[in-house]
Amino acid sequence: MDAGQHTNAIDIYVLPSNSQIQGGFVPSNNKKVMAIGGTKTVTHCSGGTTNYEIAQHRVVSHEMGHCFGLVHTWQYSGDDGLSDTPIDYVTNNGCVNPSTCQFVNNCGYSTCNVTSNPTSIMTNFMSYTVPTCMSVFTPMQIDLMRGSLNTSLLAVVSSSQAGPPNMQLMTYDSNQPVNTVNFVNSGWHNIYTNLNPSTLISNVTWSANTSYLYPTGTKLVNAGVVVNSGQSITVSITASNICGTANRNPTFVAYYGYSIYPNPVVGNSLSIKFDGSERIELLPQFISILDEITGQLELNVDVQNEKLNGNINQNILAINVAKIKGGIKLVKFSYKNLNSNDSDLKFTSTERIIIAK
Numbered sequence: 001m002d003a004g005q006h007t008n009a010i011d012i013y014v015l016p017s018n019s020q021i022q023g024g025f026v027p028s029n030n031k032k033v034m035a036i037g038g039t040k041t042v043t044h045c046s047g048g049t050t051n052y053e054i055a056q057h058r059v060v061s062h063e064m065g066h067c068f069g070l071v072h073t074w075q076y077s078g079d080d081g082l083s084d085t086p087i088d089y090v091t092n093n094g095c096v097n098p099s100t101c102q103f104v105n106n107c108g109y110s111t112c113n114v115t116s117n118p119t120s121i122m123t124n125f126m127s128y129t130v131p132t133c134m135s136v137f138t139p140m141q142i143d144l145m146r147g148s149l150n151t152s153l154l155a156v157v158s159s160s161q162a163g164p165p166n167m168q169l170m171t172y173d174s175n176q177p178v179n180t181v182n183f184v185n186s187g188w189h190n191i192y193t194n195l196n197p198s199t200l201i202s203n204v205t206w207s208a209n210t211s212y213l214y215p216t217g218t219k220l221v222n223a224g225v226v227v228n229s230g231q232s233i234t235v236s237i238t239a240s241n242i243c244g245t246a247n248r249n250p251t252f253v254a255y256y257g258y259s260i261y262p263n264p265v266v267g268n269s270l271s272i273k274f275d276g277s278e279r280i281e282l283l284p285q286f287i288s289i290l291d292e293i294t295g296q297l298e299l300n301v302d303v304q305n306e307k308l309n310g311n312i313n314q315n316i317l318a319i320n321v322a323k324i325k326g327g328i329k330l331v332k333f334s335y336k337n338l339n340s341n342d343s344d345l346k347f348t349s350t351e352r353i354i355i356a357k
């Protein structure tokens with residue numbers, strides 16, 4: 001292919017439906033050019049065939065994936081090194097139901113190379129699924145393509161409007177009230193970096209990781225921060241790329257920790273001792289006791305009301321359980337959402353107790 005006509009673009013050659021090329025093609029030594037064309041005949045598991053004129057389908061998105069550094073989802077024995085793409089044993093289009101896009105096992109095609117029983121919906125652009133099913137790039141694939149755009153394909157996009165990092169793609173993952181917040185990059189590779197968590201407390205600059213490679217294993221967690229019980233922090237996060245800089249300044253609070261005693265409960269009183277109780281907003285809003293087996297709510301305590309009424313003394317709240325029948329119970333703590341910009345954090349925590357009667 002006579003490639004490389006443009007230094008700042010990807011050249012796409014669209015060939016007719018009767019072309020010798022049947023499918024798409026990106027040379028391994030020059031990922032700034034592609035050819036697509038021809039007609040692909042897919043034999044379906046249920047019998048029958050369908051002709052797909054390649055240029056009329058989303059094969060161009062598949063080939064752009066190659067241009068941006070992606071491999072097939074089946075490339076390495078059904079895997080591609082990315083943990084968020086489905087295992088893909090589709091090496092013959094007949095293994096996918098064209099109406100549901102679901103992988104069909106034991107379809108009888110020896111070329112299916114089926115070694116397990118995946119039930120995935122095969123919609124990934126980088127699969128050899130039926131062309132009409134191709135519709136999805138996963139977050140890791142997108143990360144990887146963005147990595148290519150900032151490295152090997154920088155010249156192609158340097159004049160484009162890629163924009164600064166989108167900080168809204170960063171999410172948090174937290175176990176409340178354990179108070180550890182992990183920052184998870186969910187879409188922009190520039191905030192992948194090895195960061196010493198201790199430096200995250202004050203002010204952080206996340207810089208571009210230009211040596212981006214295929215991530216292995218689970219999705220990378222960029223950094224974590226521990227907020228002590230009863231404290232709050234504001235984290236300043238900056239990410240930059242060639243198009244600019246973006247900031248995000250979320251605030252996190254840590255609710256008071258607690259202990260429950262006695263367990264088993266032998267009398268009529270259950271005690272909850274908090275790490276502190278000075279700041280009413282850092283106490284749970286409610287403590288609910290539910291039967292573990294039936295799930296039925298047996299008692300609901302408005303903790304903040306108890307605090308206002310002076311019923312939390314020396315950080316201890318005593319709950320009368322005289323009316324609760326014996327058995328295994330769940331004690332559920334529910335908190336107000338005081339953390340900014342964050343709908344992902346979990347605001348309940350549940351303990352198991354035995355009421356012995």
Ligand SMILES: [Zn+2]
Pocket residue numbers: 062066072
């Ligand atoms: Zn391909």
